[in-house]
Amino acid sequence: MxxxxxxxxxxxxxxxxxxxxxxxxxxxxxxxxxxxxxxxxxxxxxxxxxxxxxxxxxxxxxGILYDAYAEDVDVRMAARALARFRAFDADGGTEFSVTPCPYVFLARADDGRTGEAIAETAERMRAHGRDVTTTDGAGLRDRFGDALRTDDVGTAAVAADAMWTDxxxxxxxxxxxxxxxxxxxxxxxxxxxxxxxxxxxxxxxxxxxxxxxxxxxxxxxxxxxxxxxxxxxxxKPYRVQALVSRRPYDGPICYDATEGAYFRPHPEGLLAGDGTEAVEADPDEWSREGDEWFVEAATGVLDRRANYEADVSRAWAGLCTATxxxxxxxxxxxxxxxxxxxxxxxxxxxxxxxxxxxxxxxxxxxxxxxxxxxxxxxxxxxxxxxxxxxxx
Missing domain, CATH: 3.50.50.60 (FAD/NAD(P)-binding domain)
Structure with a gap:
């Protein structure tokens, strides 16, 4: 073949x-x-x-990959995508690979509305056969130790079948x-x-x-x-941002829904992102560089959520598309x-x-x-x- x-x-x-x-x-x-x-x-x-x-x-x-979706049609698409990612990794004929890593999404205790949404969403994910567990700050600490700061977490969910890749x-x-x-x-x-x-x-x-x-x-x-x-x-195309930090991070993929930011392990250390600009962008005229406000906000989230002192090597922007x-x-x-x-x-x-x-x-x-x-x-x-x- x-x-x-x-x-x-x-x-x-x-x-x-x-x-x-x-x-x-x-x-x-x-x-x-x-x-x-x-x-x-x-x-x-x-x-x-x-x-x-x-x-x-x-x-x-x-490069974050997961099948934790709440709607059946999305689950089917994401599960099929992950199956192919794994198959390409297992083929061994290319340099492509995936790294299994749990995906945590959480809300602070003072953000009850988002916490309720996480709990409801996780329940729907489980109904579609996804390996997703619901927990709180103490449960996260038991599972991931000091990789995340969890004392202010009210509700969290952990998707076991997530991965990341280049x-x-x-x-x-x-x-x-x-x-x-x-x-x-x-x-x-x-x-x-x-x-x-x-x-x-x-x-x-x-x-x-x-x-x-x-x-x-x-x-x-x-x-x-x-x-x-x-x-x-x-x-509508819209602008998002990400950065890479050189300091090691060996915790889970994490999306802080209260802060609206995510981070994951990266071969150089850590990748963090979001920085969404909720306005339509011109696909020909937009800044490819990460903004100072984004870098400041993202490194602040890393400090508060993971006790992580960032050493940023680069920051950039990309365009996503909304419907x-x-x-x-x-x-x-x-x-x-x-x-x-x-x-x-x-x-x-x-x-x-x-x-x-x-x-x-x-x-x-x-x-x-x-x-x-x-x-x-x-x-x-x-x-x-x-x-x-x-x-x-």
Missing amino acids: TDAEAFVRPFEIPDGSGERVAVVGAGAVGLTAAADLASAGASVTVYERGDAVGAGSSGRAA PASYVSMAADCARAAGVGILTGDAVGVRTDPPGVVRRGGAVTERYDSVLVAAGAHTKRVLAEAGVPLAT PDRKPLLGAVAEGVFVATGWHGHGFMWAPASGEAVAAAMLGGEGVEETYDPRRFDGSEAFEVVEGMTVD
Whole structure:
């Protein structure tokens, strides 16, 4: 079995022999879909506006992986994604790996509303078969010792099946598998799309290349790419931030829902993030550097929650994409034209499943949940940007 076959098997995708397919965007989702499509026999070309694969949101992702969701459709997608992540790790043929690590989400004792939401959410997760336990500050201390400061914690939940990884290593692996399956990857090529018939517009509109189907998985640029083709999307890109600290941290992945911040182990020490700006961002004009206010806020959370004195080596920003109902847009938007966007920061986490599902749909199969059908919105909806890890 070749690396490309191992990438898609044992998941079932219809035979794509004879199909010509274009993928716009060489991030985690686009490359996963491309590798799956090519492994099923399709002839696939990937177009990436950046100078390298993973140049957009995928390269700036936090790399936290978990299946702890409260809704059944989300559980199915996340569980499938984690199964593929584990399978790629176990393959041994690439440098990609995952590190198992419990995921803790908690609220302070003086934040009763969030604590109640955590308890209710955890109960729903367990109802869907997730290994999630509910506890309090004392329970966290018994389990994790001094890794977290827990004296002010009122309610917490621990998801046992979580992991973390290096997003860049996944993108590199997916690109290698795609190329091994015969995918052509063109970088530095900002393209448009056509919907009738499906096609990709290159060289300032001078050349249109026809395809049987086109997938737009261009991150924050997805809305603009499809708008130019006359397809409106109900999405808004928004800015988030993260940092890396050089001091070691060997505790669990932690999301402090009261503070609205998360952190996890990192090969260099620790990665922390959020810094969500709840306003729509311009996908072409935005700051890639971490803000001073974010670094100050994040290091303060680390001090209060983990007694951790940060030694920040770098801080950066990335763009996530919001939708009115906080669910992704995944599937067809026109005959032969498909979209994958709108994960509220969970795009990398779901990439193996999202790419697989949309690849199957492009070849006439099933896989995309009806809940994620992009045509549930007409693109005119007014909505506010909501931080993706918020506990309802």
